[in-house]
Amino acid sequence: MSADLNVVGQSVERSDGIGHVTGRTRFFGDRSFPGMLHLKMVRSPLDHARIIGIDLTDAERVSGFVRALTASDVPHNLYTILGLIGVEPEEEFVLAEDRVRFKGEAIVAIIAESEAAALEAVSKVHLDLEELPAVFDVEEALRPGAPIVTSWGNNTFMYEGHPCRRVRLGDVEAAFERADHIVEGVYNTSPIEQAPVETTGCIAVPEANGRYTVYTNTQALYFSLDNTAIILQVPGNRLHFVGGTVGGGFGGKVDVIVEPIATLAAMKTNRPVRFAYSRSEEMQVSSTRSAWRIYIKDGISRDGHIIARKVTSYADSGAYSRQTPYALTKHAANAAGPYAIPNVSIDAYCVYTNRQPTSAMRGFGVTMASFALEVQMDKIAERVGVDPWTIRFINAYRNGDMKPHRKLAEDATLIETMQAAAALVGHVLPDDLRAMTSAPRDAGPDGGRD
Amino acid sequence: MASRIVTFDLGGREVEVMVRPMTTLQSVLRNQLGFTATKDGCRQGGCGSCTVLVNGQPMLSCLLPVEDVAGQRVTTLESITPAEGLHPIQQAFLDAHASQCGYCTPGMVMVSKALLDHDPAPTDDAIRHALTGNICRCTGYRPIVTAVHSAAEAVHDAADAMRGSAGERAR
Amino acid sequence: MARLRGTGMAAVNYPTGMNLGGDPSQALIHATTSGSFVVSLSATDLGQGLKTVIGQIAAETLGVEFGEIVVDTADTDTGPHDMGTFASRATHRVGNAVIAAATEARQALLDVASEELEAAVEDLEIDGHGNLMVKGVPSRSVRVADIAALAQFKYGRTIAGRGSYMKPKSIVDPETGAMDPDSTEAHACTVAEVEVDTETGEVTVLSIRSAYEVGRQVNPALVAGQIEGGAWMGMSHALYETTAPYYPAVDHSPRDFSEYLMPGTLEMPIVESVILEMPSSNGPYGVKGLGEMTANSPIPAIVNAIYHATGVRIDELPVTPEKILRGLDAMAHASS
């Protein structure tokens, strides 16, 4: 087929390459506008607190101060980014109302003539906060008596009545009973900052025709526009979003955090307003990938076939869940790995704590599953007494196999990929592994197992 | 808070700017002069995306009050881009796919320029050491290191060709 | 001082696209008077090269040179809806939308050419280099650019196309988790080689070698770039990165790039890869999604290699020198 193609398959030069090497590629922050104002946030210094009072008096006296925005200025101050695709409930505040749930939560937006003036005014906003007990561990948050982060009485995201995303195939407990080996593991991963070299930001500009143009480095232009329209309670046609050139994303720029408040600021001042995260805000305030704790229990037959896999995963969502509930669904769909396992049980919990919120990052729910599963596979190999290649080959899924989520595998090529990797590193595979393919199983000796 | 006028050489032309106290060179370049090739990745001196050359030495424009460079020679990526085509370092970055998002590229090119000006035939070790202050989140760095090697060869070949055309072949 | 070497492997799958679907991407294409084609999108390029591969896919489908394609993105006033660039979806979704739009535009082009050349549409072909001809009759060949101009000025027609691609939304069964959570699956297998200093616990990653099955490479140099950058990021996640060094404690979270550790030019391992292409049934020209997965298999491969080298199992990321040293201490204590 490749022979029939002209340019697909060719390493043509990047179309933005010359712009990149000359510095002419225009990122959002390379624009500036006459009269542009700057927005900086007053953020919670505490992990969990009740807001008693906000005193703006000293801030308002700062030379260059233009105005402040608080929760009452935001037309629809409660939202969830995934509300657009039906994920509920609305849970996050653009600006905090009565309570802050993590250190760094936005409370007051300060708009000023310069960044320096904005920073100075931020330093002069006095917050009266009453500290509340906080919870930081993904399992402690589930224990009775733990401080409750959400507004609905427990610390889990609810999946259609369940506190976790469930996947069930076969009967794991029965299979554990007849397994020759049980291998258990618990895996922990740290939260990860996406760390694009360009921080998240935007500039909102009032136009002559009453519309607002928002130059943004969002990864999802319409997601940002639609959420902004909802939060500001304006028709979408008042908004014009321009982007498409992003200085690295890695999932860090799919949250709709900067555009709504910057656009509101432009509306309230009738001036262009720039709001971009500082590097420390990017690291300490913007959402990260969740910390994960993953428990795996596997039942294995004497010959090395995994006959049952039970996975219980907890993603620490932080104070707001953003895209994380969806990551748990993706995680649950992939938490058995690329293996044919007839009995699977997966419970994946999205848990709220008083940490920095979490959201998307490259590998959304799967990277951490792959880490846990592939370390687990080595432990299984060691227990069964085969090498790491063999254990993966004999368990590898093939086309036509039913995955735990009950979709039949269509594009399985794990076996061929492992064969290619073995060849690349000079690892000589035994003939039976070399002869395997991902073709659908027949009724032969390799097929039809439990 | 009186503003001051600061004059410096930017890529061979004298520029004069009026600044508030302690305005950074980065801010002057980007916000006052529209020289936005110099990037803005952290303002902490940690990412290298704002690297410019001051009297030929790489420095971080986010940490440099513009008043400190009054009367001095500042070189940015705009300054080294020729009227036609590309600087050999730019060409090498393009050919090696040493940019993905492109945000680190200006800083990387400027450090590479300083390196090749100091040392036209750097070792692999010298290239790697020169780039330790510049963060790239996309490429894994190897394509960038490869580009600097190629650029060094290209500069060297160009010099050879020039000598050759001058009829000074040793052979 | 002992330096121990070890090798570890890992094999992974990665699903393409927003997992439950319902995530449309749209594209519009029109020809200019000079025969260039403008692809209008609202999808974003994060640096992975979307603008480039979309240009390639449009050129391929239209049968013109890559240089004739202008990719105009992303502007909500001009670009039709797109869900966004994430979930390894962009090349798959936008690519499919662009194929649909280009196919429609190509048909419009052929319709005009059919009138101009007085030949049936079925008898026409475009050669991939901007020449439109009657099959088997090289003498009856015109430039696509000329047909584009004639369409505007002689026939008063648009040469344009609309395209959309959406995987229908899958509803998850809340009891069993039955769902359709992918469009296709790409695969990778990585072998990592490490050296561990048993006195400091420091890990040097010597090499990361991988096989990737990606369906179809639209642009091999960009694929290689994703793999090289992803291997680095995987190594970074395995050994360095954290915003909570002592989870669940919230202390010592980093503020800058000196505290948020990532490997640099002095830590680069050898990265090698081979690519398999086993086209997917639903991706544009068989594409699967590669972008996200390249950081995945290196992580467990490195962790497994550390175990192979030292006998210390670390089940907690990142694997810091301190964790290894404590593991070595515990092993020495147990055996003494």
Added chain:
Amino acid sequence: MTVRTYLLPRSRPEALGLLDEHGPELLVMAGGTVAMPLINEGISLPEAVMGLRLAGLGGLERAGDELRIGATATLTQLLDQDAVPMLREAARNTASWSIRNMGTVGGNLFTPPPGGDVAVALLALDARVTLASTRGERVLPLADFLTGFMSTELAADELLVEISVPIPGEPTAYLKLGRKHASTPSVVTVAARLEWRGGRVTDARIALGAVGPHPIRAREAEQLLVGTRLDADAIAAAAVAAAQGCEPFTDGIATDWYRRRMAGLFVGRALEQLTPGAAGEGR
């Protein structure tokens, strides 16, 4: 506070005069690599700042058996000199090229741990600092100048103007452990210098960085070495003493446990480099 006054004195007397005039609220900045990030983010909000880049306090010269380093000599200048190899090594292991072009030797003495890698070397070298004010000058051993976490002997009206370093006659060792190989904070930094007579150590200096509130001397370890032939037992004893005697802290880079352990290990590794006949001798 938006910076309202930025002073850029062109000479040492002008700098001292301005310092006197503006008093202790004046933030003195040399290379800006520590102060500017804090100002840029609004963490530090000084009203008035004095920059020393043009104050004529730079330069670096060999004078007899001393290396005299102007307070605003850059770390790059330190890397380019060859009179004191240990200082070259220290500069090479500090930050990145651009930062070294901006950061100053004097500024490094005020950089809180885990920074201050050059100060560690200077401490092992028995450097002395010259402090000047409109009242006059005084010279202090660096060991006495560093008094606590981000605190020194510097009076409010004084400027650090020069660091003088006796050029060592014997080989020295300098090792830095970071989590990466360059441009990274220190887990531990060790600088060691020994004097010998008749195959025995007659004097020892071991300075440690990132394992105390400021660069510190491992005095007990130093004493244990004097009189020995620097055999394996002596090295091991010194390493243990250094590890026990330091005051490591936990940060995002390393725990106190790991820093203490590495302090011992790297004191040992540094001393091994100084063993007669060891590779690396001649530094």
